[in-house]
Amino acid sequence: MSNSVSKRPLLKPFSLLLLFLSSFLLLRLFLSSSATAKATATATASVFTSSVSETVPPPPLVRIRRTFRSYDDYVKLQLNKTLDSRLRRVWATRDWDRKVRVFTRFFSDLAAEGLLSNSSAALCIGARLGQEVAALRGLGVSGAVGMDLAPAPPLVVRGDFHRQPFPDASFDFEFSNVFDHALYPDRFAAEVERTLRPGGFAVLHVAVHRRGDKYSANDLLGGVDGLLALFNHSRLVRSRKVDAFGLDTEVVIQKLKH
Template sequence: MKGAQTKPLVISKYFVLSLFFSLPFILLLSLRPYYHRFSTATTNIPPSSDKSNSESADLKIRPGYTSYERYIKKQLNKTLDPKLRKIWTTRDWDRKIQVFSRFFDGLKGEGLISTESKALCIGARVGQEVEALRKIGVLDSIGMDLVPYPPLVVEGDFHNQPFGNNTFDFEFSNVFDHALYPERFVAEIERTLKPGGICVLHVALSRQTDKYSANDLYSVKPLKALFRRSTVVRVGKIDGFGLDTEIVFRKTTSTIQRS
């Protein structure tokens, strides 16, 4: 009778032990969806665009992004903020169009853009830049952002532009600081820009921008190094919504096909 009573206890002990040693595997299986999402989110970011490849003394990637998915989510928090979108489309609308029109009209006077140019504005939010380009006669213009704003802005990630090689004569952006992978950001510009095409970036040097920025830039040297198939036309000072420097590049070589 005593042996009959101890047998269930032995079986119970082995069951508990087996359950204990199985817990790591159960936990791993439960996390598989997260790892799958992480893997899927980063498939469009090639190994050559690892953050460490872009970092230097004058270009620092901000810490805290444990996955590309988390980075995109943070960027969307700003883009979809209803208060900001209301400001962008009402109070700021005319003011920003006037400022951008002045910038673009100056580039037009330098012969860097024309009414025949096909233009892209990267990170255009609600499209004030596009409207400004059309106002000065550059009618074939479109904006790109994570959230579309028809008819001025189409959906797209600047780390992986949804356009073919050699598409645009002119590309403009004032959101370089939002690039988690600066090398990829620039590579996509050079891929979609035609040989001889112009890229204009507005950036902030030597000071941090807003909390949504993914990198901090302290000189133009890292940018010059990242534009491997372009030459610098000029660098100048501006006063553009918290940004202080304008860098103009001209693409000089043909595009390497994206793998």
């Protein structure tokens, strides 16, 4: 009896020690797990934040160079070049034959590809005095006509490429080398498609690797893809590098038949 009584005090401190050690180990394990979870959450948030901050909107395909107080101010700027008496004198004299020859070569190549024929109703957009119209008529395309803000009879009629003065599906063929002068490139493209007949062709000379002059209203940042993105009802036939009075790329598109 005395022996059993003497052993009980020894068991109680030992049990308390075991309980203390167990509690200590559980606490350490809990704190370690919490720290790991917090570090993982912080790392995940950091990666997510980094990916969001690095996501930037795509660059514009066509950049408009400047704003105008009104559309009339834009038209006046364009007419400053078209109606410049010195330039018109150059275009009508020493520049005339050279440009007609170059345009004749371009249009002859297009005719050889079957994109243009003598029976084509053809429109030259932004034709100024009409050298490209003269080239087409010289090749036998008698239905060729030019359009510009300032008319130049008998080759060029008055018209704005943002709202062409022609009915829907008027032309089999349209040519322009003034896309960079469009203040509203999407309207320019929409009007080309509106006035082209289904299956008709449009040929554009544009500046992809060069900047336009001070009268240019836009820069084509997306290259040929940036141009094609504006034409919702057409397909690309081909594009090629050219040397065309400061423009470097020729793009041929065809309006879809359906």
